[in-house]
Amino acid sequence: MWRMNRKTKLYLIIAFAWTWIGWGGAYMLSERAGLVLSTESTLLTLFTEFLGTEAFAPQLIFALAVYGPFVGFLTVSGFRSLNGRADKRKNLWPYIFLIPVISVLPAVIFSLLTSFYDLKGQSIGTAFSAVWMYFLFNIITSGTEEFGWRGFLYPEMKAEGMSFWDIAWKGGFVWALWHFPLLFILYLPAGAAVLIPSLIGFTASIVAMNYITNFLYEAMDSILAVILLHGLNNTMSFLLVLLFPGTPFTLLTSLMAWVFVWWIEKKHGDLIKAVNGKPDS
Template structure:
């Protein structure tokens, strides 16, 4: 039996086109300027590129408003309970990374260094600047797009596992220019190095984890899990392939547990589709 046609196919194509155009154009400028590590002027287009998914989300928001269309059926509306669920998922995501790194150390990988975490914070200009950068440059700039906009529309015709594969691959490809931008984590890893390849592959379990968070507590939880994972990895200085592989394994286990414990009726279709939604939609 063939898969059902996606009524949001046009929206998804427009979202992806707007997202990739906005991000890759900005990053192309940053690369032409030599990258943030060589030229401070490249920092602005580098940061602006992270907001490509937000641009895509706004484009679809405007389009939906002009058409008077309802919020997608699978969009997760904000509920007060999300203010509790999101922090719990944040802690879970951070613990997943920490546990994986500790296990990787037992298996012969590098250990946890407080000096490395302190250097990462100081190198960003202090704790406040570090935290703001970790919230804005990735989670806040991306999640209203990838999870708040693309995911509900993909969910109309795809299962969770398939979305994890498809959106994970798209997310990995979207990051590709950063491997050529001096001053980024991806550039330090190297595109064809074991760590670079694992970074790309890790987009799939990471996508599944953040999508599970979105289904449980909306965009707020997606931002929280994305932030917790990125921040913990930066503070722990995760670069070794063994640690990256362990993190992916832990994420797969957590995703399986979250899916197995999700209550019936608690998913994104628990409320009518036409109910107003404060998120991007």
């Protein structure tokens, strides 16, 4: 059972309310105007594609909704340094870059073997620019979630005496649940047969990513590191879909996240057991 303190409850109320109201409101405004809400738009495309159009208001609300965890963090905790104490940090920077890249490799290989490759008429240079811009804007949008999930929620759960795995499961479910309105927007039109498996699969993958990201934050004591991990992970998923639209192998990236959980357990079990000064269970 999770007995939340007042600060944790306030953080979650703010993070969820800001995001759910924003995403839900943007969707309803778009529906009322007969518009299709673009869930892949960035802050750049917001001003280059939607400025001066009827779609600008709902797209702006949708873009700002992602800052719920960051707003919650600033409210209950105040701003903090992107890096903690240097004497506490382990040099695991290769993990930040290798985990997102290796996670998509099986999906890329199987997609290539089954001829799903399709740039939709784009040049390699254009595709590279799109990926680079997506990464940069992901850092300042979705990446800011890490101030809330790692910068506040993880240490709060840890201080309450939870084991590392308890934090992974419970925090991962909270993180996944926060995304649910977006998944409803994306998959509800396809019906329950698509929506329900998507919710289950997404939740399972987020629990794994919560474990991985918590581990790296614990080991590196760096918000910057997990912001980069978050941005790179989302960008590699974007690249996979960009190069292989319609590929059925995106599920492999979620499975790979659990492979990394297993690998971290084997290689870094001592650090995980040391969390809260007791063995993990």
